[in-house]
Amino acid sequence: MPAAPQPAARKRPLRQDAGMKPHVMFGVHPLFGDYVDAIHTNGGYLARVIQNVEEPQRPQGERFADGLARYHTWLKANGHTTAVRVERLDRYRPDLAETPLLGFRGLKVLPLVNRLREEFGLHFPPLIHPAAAVSPMAVVEEGVFIGAGVVIAPHARIGAFSLVNRGATIGHDAVVEEGVVVGPSCSTGSAVRLRAGAVLGIGCTVIERLEIGEGSYVAAGAVVLHDVAPNRLVAGIPAREKKVLGNTGGEST
Ligand SMILES: CC(C)(COP(=O)(O)OP(=O)(O)OC[C@H]1O[C@@H](n2cnc3c(N)ncnc32)[C@H](O)[C@@H]1OP(=O)(O)O)[C@@H](O)C(=O)NCCC(=O)NCCS
Numbered sequence: 001m002p003a004a005p006q007p008a009a010r011k012r013p014l015r016q017d018a019g020m021k022p023h024v025m026f027g028v029h030p031l032f033g034d035y036v037d038a039i040h041t042n043g044g045y046l047a048r049v050i051q052n053v054e055e056p057q058r059p060q061g062e063r064f065a066d067g068l069a070r071y072h073t074w075l076k077a078n079g080h081t082t083a084v085r086v087e088r089l090d091r092y093r094p095d096l097a098e099t100p101l102l103g104f105r106g107l108k109v110l111p112l113v114n115r116l117r118e119e120f121g122l123h124f125p126p127l128i129h130p131a132a133a134v135s136p137m138a139v140v141e142e143g144v145f146i147g148a149g150v151v152i153a154p155h156a157r158i159g160a161f162s163l164v165n166r167g168a169t170i171g172h173d174a175v176v177e178e179g180v181v182v183g184p185s186c187s188t189g190s191a192v193r194l195r196a197g198a199v200l201g202i203g204c205t206v207i208e209r210l211e212i213g214e215g216s217y218v219a220a221g222a223v224v225l226h227d228v229a230p231n232r233l234v235a236g237i238p239a240r241e242k243k244v245l246g247n248t249g250g251e252s253t
Pocket of ligand 1: 165182183200201202217218219220221233242
């Protein structure tokens with residue numbers, strides 16, 4: 001007797017996301033792609049983005065909507081089944097399965113962090129790209145982002161809500177205070193102190209034992225040979241003071 005026809009095998013969706021850790025991101029920034037990159041290379045995915053303020057005007061390609069569209073295209077092309085939900089802060093309800101992270105860094109993030117701590121008891125673990133070499137003797141505080149190719153030397157301290165971008169090197173015993181932004185490929189010597197809210201532009205060098213004052217900005221490519229007072233812009237080789245800055249509290253977002 002011929003075998004009875006079997007029902008067609010049901011096509012199961014590819015559950016590539018099973019076992020991956022969901023993340024929720026508060027706020028947005030042109031570094032969206034780097035954050036998502038670090039989330040995925042750590043075995044996670046981005047489940048939600050919570051926006052608390054309207055995004056400032058940005059050039060095409062740097063807007064959150066552009067980054068999100070590229071992320072969704074990539075997810076689909078790679079067989080993932082998830083898509084990011086975008087929600088407003090006043091509608092936010094915590095989900096204990098989600099790892100919280102910040103979509104921007106610098107001192108500007110502090111009011112948002114305080115609100116999320118008080119209302120929901122959130123704590124922000126650091127997000128470190130697995131291709132960064134962070135000394136086990138270094139200290140990395142809450143909410144720090146460390147990008148691919150970064151080297152953090154022994155006994156350095158990276159203060160809360162700071163960002164160390166791709167390829168930067170932080171020397172041994174350096175102290176990076178709260179809300180500092182270190183641009184890609186910057187190099188700081190040993191025992192340098194970067195005060196709260198300071199920003200180092202792409203590829204600059206700060207030689208050993210110097211202090212960059214609170215809220216100061218070192219321009220791209222500068223070589224700093226002397227201490228920098230608070231709220232100054234310095235630029236060039238050797239770096240010279242170009243202007244006094246208003247107290248803007250770190251990187252603009
Ligand atoms: C410093 C910077 C932000 C410009 O700031 P600004 O307030 O608009 O400054 P200005 O363009 O008015 O420049 C002020 C002076 O600094 C000089 N200057 C600015 N950037 C410089 C640089 N990278 N190298 C040398 N000189 C520079 C300008 O020529 C000008 O000099 P002058 O007064 O003698 O004519 C910008 O040049 C820069 O370096 N950005 C870094 C961006 C970056 O690294 N982003 C990644 C962060 S994660």
